[in-house]
Amino acid sequence: MRFEVLGPLRVWSGDGELDLGPIQQRVVLAVLLSRANRSVSRDQLIAAVWGDAPPTYAVNLVQKHVAGLRRVLEPARAPRTRSRRLMWTDAGYRLAVPAEDLDLSRFDVGVAEARRARAAGDLTAATVALRAALDQWSGPFCAGLSSPLLDAERDRHEERRLEVVEERIELDVELGAHRDLVAELRGLLAEHPLRERLWSLLMIALYRSGRAADALSAFQEARRYLIDELGLEPTEQLRRVHEQILSGDPAIGQPAPLGGGVAVGGVSTVPRQLPAGVFGFAGRAEELARLDDLLAQPSGGAPSAVVISAVSGSAGVGKTALAVHWAHRVADKFPDGQLYINLRGFDPDRRAISPTMAVHALLVALGVPPDRIPPSLDARAALYRSMLADKRILVLLDNARDADQVRPLLPGTRSALALVTSRNRLTSLVAAEGAHPLSLDVLSPADAHDLLRGRLGHSRVSAEPEAVDQIVAACARLPLALNIVAARAQQTGFRLAEIAAELRQAGQRLTVLDAGDPTGRVRSVFALSYAALSAPAARLFRLVGLHPRPEFSAAAVASLTGESPARARALLIELDLASLLTEHSPGRYTLHDLLHAYAGELADDQTGEPDRRAALHRMFDYYLHSAYAGERLLYPNRDPITLTPRGPTVAVEEFADETQAMSWFAIEYPVLVAGVDLAANAGFDQHAWQLAWVLGTFLQRRRQWSELAAIGRVALEAADRLEDATGQFHALRVLAIASTRLRRYDEAEDYVRRSIEVSARWNDPASQATGHRILSDLLVAQERHQEAITHAERALDLYLAMDHLAGQALALNAIGWCHSRAGDHRRCITCCEQALVLHQRLGNRLAESATWHSLGYAHHHLGLDREAIACFERALRITREMSDWDGEVNILNDLGDALHATGDTDAARRAWQRAVDVLGATDPSVADQLQIKIATLEFREELAPSGSVHRRPR
Numbered sequence: 001m002r003f004e005v006l007g008p009l010r011v012w013s014g015d016g017e018l019d020l021g022p023i024q025q026r027v028v029l030a031v032l033l034s035r036a037n038r039s040v041s042r043d044q045l046i047a048a049v050w051g052d053a054p055p056t057y058a059v060n061l062v063q064k065h066v067a068g069l070r071r072v073l074e075p076a077r078a079p080r081t082r083s084r085r086l087m088w089t090d091a092g093y094r095l096a097v098p099a100e101d102l103d104l105s106r107f108d109v110g111v112a113e114a115r116r117a118r119a120a121g122d123l124t125a126a127t128v129a130l131r132a133a134l135d136q137w138s139g140p141f142c143a144g145l146s147s148p149l150l151d152a153e154r155d156r157h158e159e160r161r162l163e164v165v166e167e168r169i170e171l172d173v174e175l176g177a178h179r180d181l182v183a184e185l186r187g188l189l190a191e192h193p194l195r196e197r198l199w200s201l202l203m204i205a206l207y208r209s210g211r212a213a214d215a216l217s218a219f220q221e222a223r224r225y226l227i228d229e230l231g232l233e234p235t236e237q238l239r240r241v242h243e244q245i246l247s248g249d250p251a252i253g254q255p256a257p258l259g260g261g262v263a264v265g266g267v268s269t270v271p272r273q274l275p276a277g278v279f280g281f282a283g284r285a286e287e288l289a290r291l292d293d294l295l296a297q298p299s300g301g302a303p304s305a306v307v308i309s310a311v312s313g314s315a316g317v318g319k320t321a322l323a324v325h326w327a328h329r330v331a332d333k334f335p336d337g338q339l340y341i342n343l344r345g346f347d348p349d350r351r352a353i354s355p356t357m358a359v360h361a362l363l364v365a366l367g368v369p370p371d372r373i374p375p376s377l378d379a380r381a382a383l384y385r386s387m388l389a390d391k392r393i394l395v396l397l398d399n400a401r402d403a404d405q406v407r408p409l410l411p412g413t414r415s416a417l418a419l420v421t422s423r424n425r426l427t428s429l430v431a432a433e434g435a436h437p438l439s440l441d442v443l444s445p446a447d448a449h450d451l452l453r454g455r456l457g458h459s460r461v462s463a464e465p466e467a468v469d470q471i472v473a474a475c476a477r478l479p480l481a482l483n484i485v486a487a488r489a490q491q492t493g494f495r496l497a498e499i500a501a502e503l504r505q506a507g508q509r510l511t512v513l514d515a516g517d518p519t520g521r522v523r524s525v526f527a528l529s530y531a532a533l534s535a536p537a538a539r540l541f542r543l544v545g546l547h548p549r550p551e552f553s554a555a556a557v558a559s560l561t562g563e564s565p566a567r568a569r570a571l572l573i574e575l576d577l578a579s580l581l582t583e584h585s586p587g588r589y590t591l592h593d594l595l596h597a598y599a600g601e602l603a604d605d606q607t608g609e610p611d612r613r614a615a616l617h618r619m620f621d622y623y624l625h626s627a628y629a630g631e632r633l634l635y636p637n638r639d640p641i642t643l644t645p646r647g648p649t650v651a652v653e654e655f656a657d658e659t660q661a662m663s664w665f666a667i668e669y670p671v672l673v674a675g676v677d678l679a680a681n682a683g684f685d686q687h688a689w690q691l692a693w694v695l696g697t698f699l700q701r702r703r704q705w706s707e708l709a710a711i712g713r714v715a716l717e718a719a720d721r722l723e724d725a726t727g728q729f730h731a732l733r734v735l736a737i738a739s740t741r742l743r744r745y746d747e748a749e750d751y752v753r754r755s756i757e758v759s760a761r762w763n764d765p766a767s768q769a770t771g772h773r774i775l776s777d778l779l780v781a782q783e784r785h786q787e788a789i790t791h792a793e794r795a796l797d798l799y800l801a802m803d804h805l806a807g808q809a810l811a812l813n814a815i816g817w818c819h820s821r822a823g824d825h826r827r828c829i830t831c832c833e834q835a836l837v838l839h840q841r842l843g844n845r846l847a848e849s850a851t852w853h854s855l856g857y858a859h860h861h862l863g864l865d866r867e868a869i870a871c872f873e874r875a876l877r878i879t880r881e882m883s884d885w886d887g888e889v890n891i892l893n894d895l896g897d898a899l900h901a902t903g904d905t906d907a908a909r910r911a912w913q914r915a916v917d918v919l920g921a922t923d924p925s926v927a928d929q930l931q932i933k934i935a936t937l938e939f940r941e942e943l944a945p946s947g948s949v950h951r952r953p954r
Contacts, residue, residue: 001073003102005033006157007138009145011073021068024049027150028065030142032086032095034153036102038746039091048149066093103136104157110136111164112742116706121355121377123171123404130168137161162188166197176432178205193225196238203238207245207252215245235935250412271365273340274327274396280454280486281325283447284318287438291326294417294436295333317440318479319421320398327396327419334417336391339365341409342584344551345401345422355408359384362395362409377408379917385412394419403429442477451479455486460496467496474503487578488532502531526598530580536563537574542607543615544581544591545599548674551590555651556671559622560615562649613682620679620687621646623672626653627694630661634697634882637806637844639766641693641726644686662883665698676711685718689727696734701884703919709738725762729755733774740778741886748778769798769807776814785822792818806847809838813851816858825858832858846887849878853891860898868898889915893930900937909934 002012009030011018020026031048032040040048046058055061066086070077073085086095099105110133117125141157142150165188172181185202192198199222206215219234219242226232234242244252331338339362343353353361359380363373366387374380388395388411400406400422406429410418420426420435429435443451452468453461461468475481489499530538540561544552547560558568572589575581581591591599603612625646632640633655646652655661665672672695680688692715699708712734719727732755739748752775759767772795779788792814799807816831832854839848856871872895879887896911912930919926 001101003033003036003097004138005030005142006103006107006136007140008143009033018072020072021065023145024061025065025068027145027147028062029069029095030145031147031149032069032093033097033102033104034142034149036095036097036105039089039094041092045093049147051148107133107136109133112706114167118171119356119377119706121404121408122402123174123407124402127168127171127175130164130171134161134164134168162192162195166195166201169198169201173201173204173208176428178208181205182209193222194229196222196226196235199234200238200241203241203245204252212245216242219245235932237931237935270335271337271339271393273365274331274338275324275340277325277328280451280483281321282450282454283443284322284325287322287440288326288329290436290438291419292330295330317442319440321479322440323396323398323419323421327394331394334392334394336393338394338396340396340398342398342590343400343405345399345405353405355405356380358405358409363387374917376917376919381408384409388416389413390415392416397421400426402426403432407433443479443482445472445477448472448475448477448482451482452486455483456489456496464496467500470500471496471503474500484526484578484580491577492532526580526595530598530602533578533580534571534574536567537571537578540568540571541575541580541599542602545596545601545603546607546612546615547619547671548678549671550596551584551588552671553668554587554589555626555653556619556622557589559650560619562615562618562647565651616678616682616684618647618650620675620684620691621650622652623668623675624687624691624694625650627665627668627672627691629653630655630664631694631697633658633661634665634701635846637842637847638697639770641690641730643690658882662698669695669698673707673711676714680714680718685722686724686727688718689715689722689724689731691715692734693730696737700737701882701886703741703886703889705738705741708734709742712738725758726764729758729762729764729767729771732758733770736774736778740774740781743781745778745782749775752778765798765802766804766807769795769802769804769811772798773807773811773814776818780818780821783821785818789815789818789822805838806842806844809835809842809844809851810847812838813847813854816851817854820854820858820861825861828858829855845878846882846884849875849882849884849887849891852878853887853894856891856898857894860894860901863901865898865901869895869902872898885918889918889926892918893926896930896933905937909937 004010004012009020009026011020011029020029027049028045031045042059042062045062046054049062050058070083070086074083077083084096086093088094097105099109110129114126114129114133117123117129141154169181169185172178182202182205185198185205189195189198189202199218203215203218206212206218219238222238223234226234233239241252243249327338327340341353341358341361343358354377356377359377360373363380363384366384368383368387374383390413393411393416395409395411395416395418397406397409397418397420400420402422403426406418406420406422406426410433420429426435426437430437442448449461449468449472452471471485472482475485485499485503488494489496492499530541533541540557540563543560544557547556552560554569554572555565557563557572558565561568561571563571572581572583576583576589580595581589584590607615621644624643628643629652631638653664655664672691676688676691676695679685679691692711695711696708699705699711712731716728716731716735719731732751736748736752736755739745739751752771756768756771756775759765759771772791776788776792776795779785779791792811796808796811796815798804799811812831812835816828816835819825819831820828832851836848836851836855839845839851852871852875856868856875858868859865859871860868872891875891876888876895878884879891892911892915896908896915899905899911900908912934916930916934919930
C-alpha cells in the first residue's frame with residue numbers, strides 16, 4: 001500500500017487508488033500520516049483537526065472516521081479483530097506505515113542520503129539523491145485539505161522543499177551546470193523574491209556564464225526587494241558574492257564551495273613529498289613530451305590540471321610511474337615544493353580517501369599545525385587554496401576515484417600545477433576545469449623490452465630474445481606485471497626461458513590466461529610471484545586478503561597471522577622485495593588493489609574455514625582490544641564493558657596518553673568502521689557490537705553522526721542475534737545519540753526508551769540511569785524541559801543508590817542544564833557547581849568542560865557576562881585539548897552571545913565564525929543560524945552611530 005501526502009492526499013493498493021471517504025475523514029488520515037508510526041492521543045487528534053473550537057461530538061466523530069479509515073485500509077480484516085494498520089495504544093492512535101510506502105519518508109531518506117554524500121565529497125551522488133527526493137513532490141503538502149495542523153505542516157514542508165531545491169541548485173552550480181540554471185533560478189525568484197540564497201546562486205550562475213553585468217544587476221534587484229519589503233540591507237553572504245564579482249575573485253569564477261576561508265598567518269614550509277623515482281622506467285617518450293609542452297605555455301595560459309587516465313580503466317598500466325618520473329624531471333621548476341597524495345580511489349571495498357581527509361594531509365604537509373586545521377571540507381579547501389596562492393608548486397594527486405574527489409584538492413592559482421592520475425577519464429574535470437587529458441595504454445613491444453632490459457641488463461635480455469618475447473606477451477605489456485617478473489628473475493637468477501615456462505604453467509593452473517584481457521593475464525604473473533614465496537610468506541599474503549582494507553599496520557598483520565611482531569615484519573619484508581606490497585610509511589603497508597583482490601581470492605580458495613575463522617578472530621581481537629585501550633584514555637570515566645577474550649598470540653597497542661590514542665583512531669577508524677560490518681557478516685556478532693562501542697567516543701568528538709548511526713544499526717542487529725542484553729543496550733544508546741544529533745527525534749526516542757526497557761529487564765541500574773540521562777538530552781533538544789528534568793532526576797536517583805560518583809556528576813550537570821534551558825538559571829548554577837567538584841575530583845575532563853559550558857550559559861542569561869565568558873573559555877580550552885569538535889561548536893556559539901552582550905563585537909564575530917568553520921557541511925541549519933548572527937551583527941554596526949556599542953543593561 002502506497003501513501004502520498006506530497007501533493008493531493010492519495011492512497012494506492014496495488015495499481016488501484018482507494019476511495020478515502022468524506023473530506024473530514026481524509027483530514028483525519030492526513031493528520032495521522034503527518035505523524036506516521038507515532039502515537040497521537042485523542043485530544044491531540046481533535047486539536048489537530050478542529051483547533052480550539054471542536055464540535056460537541058468531536059470524540060464520536062473521531063471514532064467514526066477512524067472506523068471508516070480502518071475499513072478502507074484493511075478491507076479484508078475480520079470484524080472485532082485488532083487492526084494492524086491503524087491501532088489504538090495506551091498513548092493514542094498509531095498509523096503504521098513502512099518508510100518505503102510513504103512519499104514523505106522517502107523524501108526525508110533521500111535528503112539525508114544526499115547530505116551524507118555531500119559531507120563525504122561525492123557531489124554527484126548528492127545531486128542524484130536530491131533530485132530523487134524532490135521527484136516525490138507533486139504539489140503542496142496534502143493539497144486541498146485544511147486544518148490547524150495541516151496548514152502549519154504545509155508551510156513547514158514547503159520551506160523544507162525550497163531549502164532542498166536550493167541545496168540541489170547549489171550542487172549543480174558546483175558541478176558546473178551554471179548556464180542551465182539561470183532560467184530556473186529566475187522562475188523561483190519570481191515566486192520567492194526574498195530568498196537571498198537564491199539570489200546568491202543566480203549571481204554566481206550568471207557570472208560563471210560570462211554575464212558579469214547581469215550578475216551585478218541581479219544584486220541591485222535583490223537589494224531593492226529587501227529594502228522595499230523588509231527595510232533591510234542584504235546579508236553578509238549576498239554582499240560577499242557581490243564583492244567577489246566586483247573584484248574578479250578567481251574563487252567565484254570556478255566551481256568551489258561558497259563562503260570564505262581561514263587565514264593561517266606565518267605558517268610556511270616547502271614540501272618535498274614525491275615518492276622515490278621509478279627504477280627501470282622505460283618508454284613513454286610521447287607522453288613525457290606532451291607533459292613537457294604544458295610547462296612551455298605562457299604563465300597566463302598555464303593549465304589548472306593535467307589528467308592521466310588509463311584506457312578502459314586498466315590497473316597497473318604505469319600511470320603513477322609516469323607521473324612520478326615526470327614530476328622528478330621538472331621538480332626544479334617548482335621551487336615552492338611538490339605535494340603528493342595517494343587517494344586510493346579504487347580499493348576493492350570502494351572506500352577511497354575522502355576529500356576532507358586528503359586536504360587535511362596536504363595542509364599538514366604545508367606546515368599547518370593539526371590543531372589549526374578546521375574539520376569541514378569547505379573550510380579546509382579554502383585554507384588550502386590560500387596556502388598555495390601565488391606559489392610555484394606541483395601537486396601530484398595519485399589514483400583518484402573521480403572528479404569530485406579531486407576538485408577540492410586543486411590549487412586555486414595558475415602558478416601551481418596539479419597532476420592527477422586515475423583509472424577514469426575524469427571527463428567533467430576536463431570540461432569544467434580545463435584539464436588536459438592524457439590517456440595511457442599498455443607499453444609498446446619495444447618499450448616493454450626496454451623495461452626488462454633496464455631491470456635485468458642488456459646482455460641477459462639479448463641472450464634469450466624468444467623467452468623475452470614470451471614474457472612480454474604473457475604480461476600483456478603491462479608495466480606492473482613486467483616489474484614483478486623482473487623482480488622474480490633478479491631474485492632467483494633463473495634463465496628467462498624458465499621464467500617464461502613458469503608463467504605458462506601458472507596461467508594454465510589458475511585458468512586466468514584470458515585472450516585479450518590484460519588484467520586477467522596479469523593474475524598469472526601474480527600467481528608466479530606468489531608461488532615463489534616461502535610458505536610462511538605465502539600464508540601471510542593470503543591472510544592479508546581477509547583484511548577489510550588494503551592498508552594495514554605490521555601489528556595488525558602479526559595478530560592476523562598469529563606470528564610474533566618480529567617474524568611478521570620479516571615476512572612483510574619478503575613480500576615487499578617481491579613487489580607484492582609496499583611499506584609506504586614506517587610500520588604501515590599497502591597493496592595494489594588488484595593484489596589485494598588476488599590475495600582475497602587465494603584466501604577463499606586455499607584457506608580452510610577453521611583457519612579462516614581463526615585468522616579473522618585474531619584480527620578482530622587486535623582491533624577491538626587496541627581500540628578499547630585507546631577509548632579508555634579518551635573517556636576514562638565511562639562504565640567499562642567486558643570484552644570477548646583475546647587469543648594468546650594477539651598483540652595489543654599501548655598508548656602513552658590520550659593524544660596518542662586519538663592519533664591512532666584517526667588513522668585506523670576507517671578499518672574499525674569497515675570491521676563492524678565485516679565482523680557481523682562473518683558471524684562475529686560479539687566483536688561487531690563491541691567494535692561499535694569502542695568507536696563511539698571518537699566518532700562523537702568528530703561529529704560523524706551518520707557513521708555512528710550506521711555502525712549502531714549493525715551492532716543492534718548483531719546483539720539481537722545473540723540475544724545479548726548488554727550489546728542491545730549499548731547499540732540502542734549509540735543509535736539514540738546519533739539520531740538525536742541527526743534530528744531524527746522520533747527514532748531517537750524509540751531507541752532510548754527501548755534501551756531503558758532492556759536495562760530494566762537486565763536489572764542494570766547504571767545502564768538505566770544512562771538511558772534516562774540520554775533521554776533527558778533528547779527532550780531538551782525538543783524543548784520538552786519539564787520532562788527532561790524528570791528523567792535527569794531519575795538518573796541521579798539511580799546513581800545515588802549505587803554510589804556511582806561519575807554518574808552523579810553527569811546527572812547533576814544534566815539537571816542543571818535542563819533547569820537553565822527552562823529559565824531557572826540560579827538552580828542550574830547550584831547543581832552544576834556540585835557536578836564540577838565531582839568531575840574535577842574524578843578527572844573527567846570532557847564532562848568538566850560540559851559543566852563549565854552549563855555554568856557559562858546560566859551566568860550569561862543572568863546578565864553576568866564576564867563570569868560567563870570565563871566559564872566558556874575554560875570549557876573551550878578543554879575541548880580543544882581533547883579534539884572535541886562537537887563540544888567546541890556549542891561553546892563557541894554561546895561564547896559569541898556573551899561577548900556580544902558585553903559589546904565586544906569583534907570577538908563575538910570571531911567566535912561565531914570559528915564555530916561555522918568547525919561545523920562545515922555537517923550541520924547546515926546550525927551553520928546558517930550562526931551566519932545570520934554574524935550578518936545581523938554587521939548590519940547593526942553599519943547602522944550604529946560612530947563609536948556607539950551595544951551593551952546589555954545590568
